[in-house]
Amino acid sequence: MSSSVLRSLLRCGRTFLSTRPSTETSAASERVGGALLGMVGVRRAGGSFRLDSDGSGRPVTWDSFGIWDNRIEEPILLPSSIRYGKPIPQVSLSRVGSASVLGLRKQNEDRLRIARIHDNLLYFAVFDGHGGPHAADYCYTFMEKFIRDALEDEDDLERVLKKAFLDADRALHTHLSYFNKASFLTAGTTATVAMLRDGVELVVGSVGDSRAMLCRKGRATKLTKDHTPDRKDERHRIQRCGGFVTWNSVGQANVNGRLAMTRSIGDFHLRSSGVIAEPDTRRQTVRHTDDSFLALTTDGINFLLSDQEVCDVISQCQDPTEAADVIAQQALQYGSEDNATIVVVPLGAWGKHQSSTAAYSVSRNFASSGRWA
Template sequence: MSSTVLFNLLRVGRSSITRQTFLAARGALFGVVGVRHAGGSVRFDSDGSCRPVTWDSFGIWDNRIEEPILLPSSIKYGKPIPQVSLSRVGSTSALGLRKQNEDRLRVSRIHDNLLYFAVFDGHGGPHAADYCFTFMEKFIRDALEDEDDLEKVLKKAFLDVDAALHTHLNSVLKAGTTATVAMLRDGVELVVGSVGDSRALLCRKGRATKLTKDHTPDREDEKQRIKKFGGFVTWNSLGQANVNGRLAMTRSIGDFHLKTSGVIAEPDTRRLSHNSDSFLALTTDGINFLLSDQEICDVIKQCQDPTEAADVITQQASQYGSEDNATIIIIPLGAWGKHKNSSAVYSMSRNFASSGRWA
């Protein structure tokens, strides 16, 4: 394939091609010569360093699922970028032993090159989580009209949805929600924003990388802000810290009765380049209070697909004693299926330790 043909593909709006087409096109455009070795792997100079790089080092769904390659971003970053298909994203939201499910999750495509994933864990009723489920994406779209920096976009969207929620709730001022939002641009740029204790983790080379920090009153920096605003921190009989004896988190959307005590809606954000990662997972505390980040990573790695993995994770949390709503989104990335491990071991002691949390 000539460079002229390659640019014509871009001109007519084709955003993805197959792996084989990309390799041929990339060779034509950059003068890269591919060498096929006896083992079948294609090696080529990916960055001008003259060092051989295998396709497998970028992760291609463990060679089991043929996904199209994002052509514009692959050219931009100089390496093949597998497309993340929303149809392969797995998610589950389980009721647990609660009377109603106050968790919400959302998966969507904001633009051709920008994906959106979010979990919201409501408290004091589902009102705040429902509102964020419905409108967070709108506020992100609005912010994108004036700003390209995704971290700034998320910070503005969180604060704007919080302000709009105040008007919407009227008298239901004790309703609130966590919010953990991830956006993936060009299949490479990953930005996460979070308030509360819902989490985002990335599985990289088989190890869990936590992308968020829980906003809890036992964190010294968060506790100092609460005290500065005139609030106070107490501990219940289970040793759990609470703001003014009422809320187990220091940041949330909603909870307007505690805004004057230092509870804020400004998210912590993080930006990183997704490279050869296996998957991204967003979870609510009905899961992450019972399972460590690495345990979540290990359980998911045993599963054949993200949908199965989401179901298994919520079942595992229930077996470990979770009575709370349990919600998870699993986004398979380029190295899905590469890193397997032995089965996780059930922890009876953890089951007993967690039994009183949701009493």
């Protein structure tokens, strides 16, 4: 562990321990703070609370994390570490990498957003617009507002995201209707939103075919499922609602011959055919000793790179900014004609788990990648 990290940790420890809000909290802080500052993390309170990452009873040491001895240095979140009973690295927004490239399109209809909702709650999102940028622009600007509004009445982040998506969809319809142009109501967007609370509670909500993926021990863990007519359950839902599915000359399924996804924000001309804005959600506990990063991607990347390829390429990069640039350029080199957008959020094991170092070639098998992965 570098001297800068140790100094930061000591400052955090002194600041937190000096508050002493109550006798019970103070005693707990001293025990956990002492364990953390001593670089060995075992503590028991009533036999149920301990600083081990996997429940094995073995102490957590700083080299359990990738970031302490590799390429990113961050302090720990001391209050969250005390609450959850294990060291939790801070995820700084300044360390998050992102990239968005035009490809061969006339304009970039992708949008990405990285923000802090509250002190303990981070927000990451990608939106892939179609039929114009109107829907993606609206979500980029206002999705955070709808999340904040939902948080006033609800603490469960899955419910918060479902409410925010539906509220954003209704508000978008009102907004686009003001222009009195029928073409505006055909605009839509995918939405993949991730929220990280206390550094460990990760909740993802998604509509469309943008993706979220967690790299755990060097392997890709999918957090979303594409909402496409290829899925039997989604196709049957469209048909039950009165819509139909057709396939174009390259084998891509479309709702009513128009839209390559079954859920989106916008696309109001297809609402009577079963296209909905209700997201699928998923909750995941981040394990910082195993999880290297979270990646959000649009289909300009997903169509040509499998989740595992994205995981492998990012794992070979020096930092998240480089990783995002490399992935976006890789998609272009592999022939992506669409806008390509990615957000890379480093987690505790960044740099710890190295994937295959094999070089990637344009000649690799396209059939094993993309939306069929």
